[in-house]
Amino acid sequence: MSHTSSLHALGRLLRYARGYRRRIIAATACSIINKLFDIAPEILIGVAIDVVVNQERSFVARLGFETPQEQIMMLGVLTFVIWAGESLFEYLFQILWRNLAQRLQADLRQDAYEHAQRLDMAYFESQSSGQLVATMNDDVNQLERFLDGGANAMIQVGVTVVAVGAVFFVLSPLIALLAFTPIPLIIWGAFFFQRKAGPRYAEVREKVGDLASRLSNNLAGIATIKSFTSEAREAERLRQASEAYVEANRRAIRLSSAFIPVIRMAILTGFLATFTVGGMMALRGDLNVGAYGVLVFLTQRLLWPLTGLAQVIDLFERAMASTRRILDLLAVPITVKDSGEAALPTPVRGAVRFEGVSFRYANSEVGVEGIDLAVPTGHTLALVGATGSGKSTLIKLLLRFYDPAAGRVLIDDRPIEALSLASLRGAIGLVSQDVYLFEGSIRDNIAYGRPDASEDEIIEAAKVAEAWEFIRTLPRGLDTPVGERGVRLSGGQRQRLSLARALLKDPPILVLDEATSAVDNETEAAIQRSLRKIAHGRTVIMIAHRLSTIVHADRIAVIEAGRVVEQGNHAELLAAEGRYAAQWRVQTGSAEADALSVF
Template sequence: MSKTQSSFSALVRLLRYARGHRRSIIVASTYSILNKLFDIMPEILIGMAIDVVVRQDQSFMADLGIAEPFHQMLALGALTVGVWAFESLFEFLLLVTWRNLAQRLQHDLRMDAYGHLQDLDMAWFEDASTGKLVAILNDDVNQLERFLNGGASDLIQVGVTVVSVGAVFFYLSPPIALMAFTPIPVIIIGAFWFQRRAQPLYAEVRERVGFLSTRLANNISGIATIKSFTRESHELDRLGEDSEAYVEANRRAIRISSAFIPIIRMAIMAGFVATLVYGGKLVLDGELNAGAYSVLVFLTQRLLWPLTRMAETIDLYERAMASTRRILDLVETPIRVRPGEQPLPVDGVRGDIRFEKVGFAYGDGPAVLSDVDIDLPAGETLALVGSTGSGKSTLVKLLLRFYEPTAGRITLDGHDLNGVILHDLRASIGFVSQDVFLFHGTVRENIAYGQPDAGDDAIEAAARAAEAHDFIMTLPQGYDTLVGERGQKLSGGQRQRLSIARAVLKDPPVLILDEATSAVDNETEAAIQRSMKRVAEGRTTVVIAHRLSTIVDADRICVLDSGRIVETGRHDELIRRGGIYQGLWDVQTGSAGD
């Protein structure tokens, strides 16, 4: 969407999204209208009281059938109590209703945006900024909430004030009404001018929030690297540049909104003076009674002075619409990986995997995979080896349907993955990545992440299978020890073993091990290798191997080079063949050049 998309179209999109809250919107708007109608009535009652004091038995109240002036004042007193009571009641109701609506709508938006975010394909995330996404899900949603908490009601009440006060004015004195309403076109023109000028500025403000959030998120995640390279001052300067850019974007928007206020105030002053002077002349000439004159003077203030808040309200509205555009743009981002409709019997999956002439390229880039054919029978172990960039990890991503092949197809037990329900597919696969991600929580919670209802015995059994139980028991609170954000309180090997335990507990028919021992010491590698052998028993296993010593027992090894399978066989066969695999083996075992 364009940054210059109109705020009105953003409002229409928001109302279309919020159609499930239509009843609450109508009720809240009704309370705002009733509150404002009762809010302007005290000025009318004051004018009627002056009319009683001046004209007594000739007053407007006398025309209603109350002859005695004191009784007229008692009636006005009772009306005043009633008006204030209803005004207060509807003030309470509008605040509660609008704020509850704001809470529900911001909750729905955040949940829908995040839910949709989880369904987007991995290719989209490669171009997305984490900081910008966090800013949308948090700051932008909160900005819209702030507008709904007060700004929406203010806009409605300004409209009600103009219509209702205008009706009273034209009833009492059309000439004065015309004078009092003369500033309104100036205010409206000023509002449109402000809206056109402010709209791109607030879009820029929201963009700067995203950049600032990205910087903060990246720096906090990379704090160890920053410290180790003593780049604290450099990063502080870079953050200062982003923060200053955000301040400058806000400064430009504030300059425009501040210019709007003096324009409104001068227009209001002209309308008020015209009512005061011309209305007074009509009273002196006997063409208007004092009570009606009082009503007009009081209502002129009631009509015009609230408009001084228009700049603040429109400022809040523009910020909210800029945020709305970003939120709804995220919600409406198309999902390119089709979800699939064919159920997969997860409990009955055997694990027979076939890659048939599979090709793939990232976007418009060169082919990463070409004509890949692999037939992996259920229960066997397949190892993928090759140099960096040969396409090993891409094959795994295609199997998980993080991406879709650009050519050929992949099947699981004969089911084309493109047609299978994504949840069923991924529920059938356990994934252990070299980049282990642990959530901030306990050891127990991280192991049970894929099976949150698992009992303590099952969790411990999974930990023992992954050779993680012994080190877990040395932690301060054992299985209840907090691992820290991303598991930072644990070593790399410990995190890896928890990841394997998580896969064991899930007990999937297909297991993917993505270079699970690439960043650990020899002792930890041996422990992980033993646990992987136990985990792989009885299930189809795909191993991406960096250390070839971990795959010597694999049923089949596929060597990739530039996205193509160039060698296939068992370890001994490939060594005898003397090709690329033997060269890699010689390098790792120190036999090269012997």
């Protein structure tokens, strides 16, 4: 990670922050004015010395203030004005930079999250959730810390060098050259440090993401950790991830800590040159005593802030490493793009058709090949097959989580890629095997697809999903908290709430992806009763391993290795004596037949 790379990241950030240009200019102007006021007292000290030494012949006397007393009073008033101005502009730049930092970090996080929501499912399947959380949270906070103080510090160091340099060259070009001699070394050291520090801080950001991933995964899997009594092993793995982060930081700190002592020695060289050479010139009368005082004080004012350059660059490098990660996330292309135009004509009939659909996951041979299936309005299609055969892939293609490599998917004879995602997904209700409930109440989760639904509508959906019986026995009823991911509810209860959530949406197409695979027989029977009620006039696509749950389907498609190998209703497939019939015998026959299971 080079100096050029960091500047490139800064350029990308400034392009992103175009809408904040006025605020940036205002904050920068306040920083510059504050620093000019900050330097002025050192000049006034030199002028005051000149007044005391030369009195009526002083520089101030030439401005019309004849007596030394008038001159001192004038300097006192000027000092008050300068200190008041410095305080005012310090207040202003603090307010402007800090508010800018807050606004920018909030907008960056929001934009990153909204962009992530639009990214293809393939991206999430290849990325760690912990890395994404670290990018949207810790990396954004790192940039905020730089804008809070580092940006102002960098601007003020530059202003100091320019303004003090101008004063030096006016008073004594020779001493200016001597005082500025260490500055090239300091700047070279800063850039050298930056080149070395860049990769180290990139590693720090990576280790933060690894640590966040470890924490996120362990907390999500705490029940499994406890059941296998693996607490000590997981604590050790977390310790190793934490130590890797500490070690990455240690390598960066070791470099930044070495920078300051080297810079201090360079500064001492410049100060001693001003102190000794300027003093000799003042003794010879070649330099005004007041001017000598100004130069000595300004040398410190010029050089000492440069000791903080390492810390500023430290903040800068951390921020640019984070900025790269944030903007790289924002730059991830969206393959499945929302046309945002056509909508399904109302009323939506819900006829679904797959025409020659083929798709393969990246870096995998798994997928589907040449799928031709049709589900007329109000009919039920069941998909059966072994794990990995491609059943869930068809559902993902229907929802446009992915686009097919060949062929097309149609709803009501409209290609789904021509529809807006809101129209497409609004017409489909999904009940997945892996039920996800959001932290909040039962009411919030059922009404997730229709936040404006009335209580009567929520209760009716719960009744149809056979969830109302257990909900009304709870102390707080619909207002009962479900806990994170629904941990306070049983698997069957979560599945019924998921079904109620889909029913309240009242979609013309209902997709059930292994909706009864993880529930007990009583819950399965309840869900089956619900499905018989809601299937009338609605297109239903079901994925099931238990063939007993799909015997009433209008059409059953058997999928093997991504291809449809059998189609028909239950009776037709049994009569065909193919793979479906064999599996039916396995599931309804003797236990010894389990070894022959193909689905």
